[in-house]
Amino acid sequence: xxxxxxxxxxxRYGDFAAVDGISFEVAPGESFGLLGPNGAGKSTTMRMVGxxxxxxxxxxxxxxxxxxxxxxxxxSRLGVVPQQDNLDNELRVRENLLTYGRYFGLPRRLVAExxxxxxxxxQLADRAGAKVDELSGGMKxxxxxxxxxxxxxxxxxxxxPTTGLDPQARHILWDRLFRLKEQGTTLLLTTHYMDEAExxxxxxVVVDHGRIMAEGSPASLIRSYSTREVLEVRFGxxxxxxxxxxxxxxxxxxxxxxxxxxxxxxxxxxxxxEPHRMSAVIA
Numbered sequence: 546x547x548x549x550x551x552x553x554x555x556x557r558y559g560d561f562a563a564v565d566g567i568s569f570e571v572a573p574g575e576s577f578g579l580l581g582p583n584g585a586g587k588s589t590t591m592r593m594v595g596x597x598x599x600x601x602x603x604x605x606x607x608x609x610x611x612x613x614x615x616x617x618x619x620x621s622r623l624g625v626v627p628q629q630d631n632l633d634n635e636l637r638v639r640e641n642l643l644t645y646g647r648y649f650g651l652p653r654r655l656v657a658e659x660x661x662x663x664x665x666x667x668q669l670a671d672r673a674g675a676k677v678d679e680l681s682g683g684m685k686x687x688x689x690x691x692x693x694x695x696x697x698x699x700x701x702x703x704x705x706p707t708t709g710l711d712p713q714a715r716h717i718l719w720d721r722l723f724r725l726k727e728q729g730t731t732l733l734l735t736t737h738y739m740d741e742a743e744x745x746x747x748x749x750v751v752v753d754h755g756r757i758m759a760e761g762s763p764a765s766l767i768r769s770y771s772t773r774e775v776l777e778v779r780f781g782x783x784x785x786x787x788x789x790x791x792x793x794x795x796x797x798x799x800x801x802x803x804x805x806x807x808x809x810x811x812x813x814x815x816x817x818x819e820p821h822r823m824s825a826v827i828a
Contacts, residue, residue: 546572546573547570547571547572547573547606548571548572548573548607548608548699548700548731549569549570549571549577549594549605549606549607549700549731549733550570550571550604550605550606551567551568551569551570551590551594551603551604551605552568552603552604552605553566553567553568553602553603553604554566554567554568554590554593554600554602554603554604554605555600555601555602555603556586556589556590556593556598556600556601556755557601562755563586563589563755564586564589564590564593564600564755565586565754565755565756566603566755566756567586567590567750567752567755567756567757568757569750569757569760571700571731571733572731573729573731574726574729574730574731575731575732575747575748576726576731576732576734576745576746576747577731577732577733577734577746577747577748577749578733578734578735578736578742578745578746578748578749578750579591579733579734579735579736579749579750579752580735580736580737580739580742580749580750580751580752581735581737581751581752581753581758582737582753583737585752585753585754585755586752586754586755586756587704587705587735587752588628588704588705588735589755590735590752591702591704591733591735593605593612594607594612594702594733595612595619595620595623595625595702596612596613596615596616596617596619596620596623597616597620599612599613600612600613607619607623607700608622608699608700621649621696622696622698622699622700623698623699623700623701623702624693624694624695624696624698624700624701624702625693625701625702625704626686626689626690626693626701626702626703626704626706627689627704628704628705628708630685630686630688630689631689632677632685632688632689632692633677634676634677634678636677637673637674637675637676637677638664638669638672638673638674638675638676638677638680638688639660639661639664639673639674641677641688641692642656642659642660642663642664642688642691642692642695643656643657643660645692645695646659646660646695646696649695649696651695651696656695659694659695659697660695663691663692663694663695664691666691666694666721666724667687667688667690667691667721668687668717668721669684669687669688669691672684681714682709682710682711682714683710683711683713683714683715683717683718686706686707686710686714686718687717687718687721690703690706690718690721690722694725698730699731700730700731700732700733701725701730701731701732701733702733702734703722703732703733703734703735704734704735705735705736705737706718706722706734706736707719707736707738707741708737715741719741719744719745722745723744723745726745732745734746739763739767742763743763743764743767746762746763747762748760748761748762749761749762749763749766751766
């Protein structure tokens, strides 16, 4: 039994394929991740699963229903945490939950009870009467997750939930999401970070250019595609292109006196290169 099933899913904008024939399934209670760089097609996939964007071709079912035909029914059973917090700054913290809960037609008393429970869960009970603008970035993110849970969703969609947060805020958020996993909530999340996927995901797919590059558990992907040792070499901005070409061709890297060598333990699968910096994996 699956709660999400995609087969040869395609989304095109004109001649551009944002999602190009991906297939995956998510089981009830599973935490499933889409890992990849910006522009890989992760958020586009999430919008189709969330029944707010129609597909070009392929098949997709969410909770046994086709999102193109049963959008309102599916959305009523989902919780959605978008990339950017879209809280109502004119409402106070608890009021954001109360107002959002009423959109689902829930009774006032039930919404009030759920709001108080979720503020405790999000560690925001002491800020219930605060203005949203007074919250830190991590607090706003936790409030957005609490809001997404107000309708007791079958599936929680999280689009890059910790982007822009400091390490402490990330770990607090991870703890809240891990508790949801323990409670059996199905999670579908996108992320840039392998360490985040390793913490939160039972399985994941690595996506790039709208296609699936690899699939498996975080541990199996690390074993298959990462080495124990990584050597990072800085050549300087005027030499990076030549050095990268030489490494790609299998040649030895130039021994420049100005190069700085840095050993590291492990290269995350979603490693993002920094300007004027190149990473080489030493097998």
